[in-house]
Amino acid sequence: MIDLRRLHVLRAVAHYGTVTAAARALHFTPSAASQQIRQLARDLDVVLLEPQGRGVRLTPAAESLLAHADAIQVRWDQAERDLRADHDAPAGPLRVTALASAVSVLLAPMAARLAERHPRLSVRIEEVGVEKSFDLLFEGASDLAVVESTPFNPPLSDRRFDQQPLLDEPFDLVVPVGHPLAGAGRTDLAEAAREPWIAPVPESPCRSHVMSACGAAGFAPDVVHHALDWNVTAHLIAHGLGVALIPRLARLTPDLPITRVRCTGNPHRRLLTCTRSGGHARPAVAAALHELRELAPAAVA
Structure with missing residues (x-):
């Protein structure tokens, strides 16, 4: 009989990538998590983890077991929903x-x-x-x-x-009021190719969207400033320090002297x-x- 708690530890190792990260998420010590995996391997008489550099990787047997473990989790979740279902509201x-x-x-x-x-x-x-x-x-x-x-x-x-x-959330080109592109109802992003740019910090998921949109318009932006928060970006723009692509849902500080300009080609996330x-x-x-x-x-x- 497979212990489902040990199976959950294996699923966590696969999800988080390391035994240490899985243990942290499950509120185990790394040694306790490792022990759960070792015992599961003994129960099934298979090898589940093997060394890879300073870490471990899942064996083919573990990958096969995980496919069943994921299916078991789906069925368990369905059982809980069925038992707790409120059909009125x-x-x-x-x-x-x-x-x-x-x-x-x-x-x-x-x-x-x-x-x-x-x-x-x-x-x-x-x-x-x-x-x-x-x-x-x-x-x-x-x-x-x-x-x-x-x-x-x-x-x-x-x-x-x-x-x-x-x-699909469009990106708008945001420029200072008074910028030559500020009065355009829509612009080709290539019109901003020679501008100084403000881009998301490298670890932001949005950075790849911004760089890809500029690349599709035929240029690599000259990034002179980086920001994590869209309103920080907006304040930099308001001071004339550059232009930026900002997603439509981002609600920027009102009354800043900036203008959103829609882009041809529909850059979006x-x-x-x-x-x-x-x-x-x-x-x-x-x-x-x-x-x-x-x-x-x-x-x-």
């Missing part, structure tokens, strides 16, 4: 995570609507990055996430998660909704997804 806690701009423009009005329409539902919102959103879903600490699509996300085929498109596999069928999650889909089109109009 969404109820209970709903834990939702998202990036900052999505919290402001999508999750806040979503929560207000749900409070009005489903008073037995309690929405709890947390602003977190993309990687942390997937971690919280994996750990069962979140029910729904709005995430940015990046090359580093789990693939859409990952059976642990259900990822669905929510909206894709936002996804994500649940654990099958989680979208839970009444509370389904109600939240309905509200998000109603709010999304107007948010980027």
Whole structure:
């Protein structure tokens, strides 16, 4: 008989990449997590982990076992939903995570609507990055996430998660008032090729979108300033220190002497909704997804 707790430790090692990171997420010591894996290997009489440099990697036997483990987790989650289903109305806690701009423009009005329409539902919102959103879903600490699509996300085929498109969020070119492009209703991004640029910090998921958009317009931007927060970027622009691509959902400090200019070619980033596999069928999650889909089109109009 396989101990499902030990199987969960193996799933965590696969998700987080190391025994130490998995142990931290599960509130184990690394030695205790390693012991769980070793005992699972003994129970099954297979090798599950093998050395790779200073770390470990999963063996083919472990990869095969994980496919079954993920399927077991999906069925277990479904059993819990069936037992706890409230067929009258969404109820209970709903834990939702998202990036900052999505919290402001999508999750806040979503929560207000749900409070009005489903008073037995309690929405709890947390602003977190993309990687942390997937971690919280994996750990069962979140029910729904709005995430940015990046090359580093789990693939859409990952059976642990259900990822669905929510909206394609355009980037606008933001320039100081009085800039030659400020009066344009729409501009080709190549018109800003010789400008000093303000770009997201290298670790930001948005940086790749900005650099790709400039590359598609035929130039590499001369990045002279970096910022993490969009409003920091906006203040730099307001002082005439450069131009930037800023996503449409980012709500910038009002009354700054800056102008948004829409771009030909539609540079954008894709936002996804994500649940654990099958989680979208839970009444509370389904109600939240309905509200998000109603709010999304107007948010980027």
